[in-house]
Amino acid sequence: MENPAVRIQNLNVYYGNEQVLFNINLSVPRNSVYAILGPSGCGKSTLLRTINRLIELRPEARVEGKVEIMGIDVYRELPPRTSGTASWDGFPNAKPVASPFDI
Numbered sequence: 001m002e003n004p005a006v007r008i009q010n011l012n013v014y015y016g017n018e019q020v021l022f023n024i025n026l027s028v029p030r031n032s033v034y035a036i037l038g039p040s041g042c043g044k045s046t047l048l049r050t051i052n053r054l055i056e057l058r059p060e061a062r063v064e065g066k067v068e069i070m071g072i073d074v075y076r077e078l079p080p081r082t083s084g085t086a087s088w089d090g091f092p093n094a095k096p097v098a099s100p101f102d103i
């Protein structure tokens with residue numbers, strides 16, 4: 001696909017020693033709506049966190065592979081995150097905890 005909005009290549013993500021994403025390759029076209037479906041715990045939130053780099057707020061997480069957004073390699077061409085809070089990751093929680101951002 002030429003000029004996708006998001007291009008993911010050979011993505012592996014680990015929390016500590018546990019690998020939770022295995023060799024993801026995915027291109028999301030521009031001007032489209034894309035859904036990620038799957039059972040609880042299959043890695044949907046981890047994939048989104050990896051795309052937007054909020055996973056960097058989790059020191060136990062490790063990312064291998066490439067994520068491009070609008071042609072920019074977000075882990076190599078953008079500066080490292082310098083601030084942020086690990087208490088809110090911007091995604092719905094799998095467990096029912098109080099969060100004003102849950103949907």
Ligand SMILES: Nc1ncnc2c1ncn2[C@@H]1O[C@H](COP(=O)(O)OP(=O)(O)O)[C@@H](O)[C@H]1O
Pocket residue numbers: 015016018020038039040041042043044045046047058060094
């Ligand atoms: N910080 C963490 N440390 C260890 N394992 C984690 C952590 N966060 C998520 N996981 C595990 O990673 C897997 C994927 O979780 P997640 O991305 O939240 O899935 P989903 O959003 O599809 O429910 C699950 O097995 C979950 O238990």
Ligand SMILES: [Mg+2]
Pocket residue numbers: 044045046091092093094
């Ligand atoms: Mg989730």
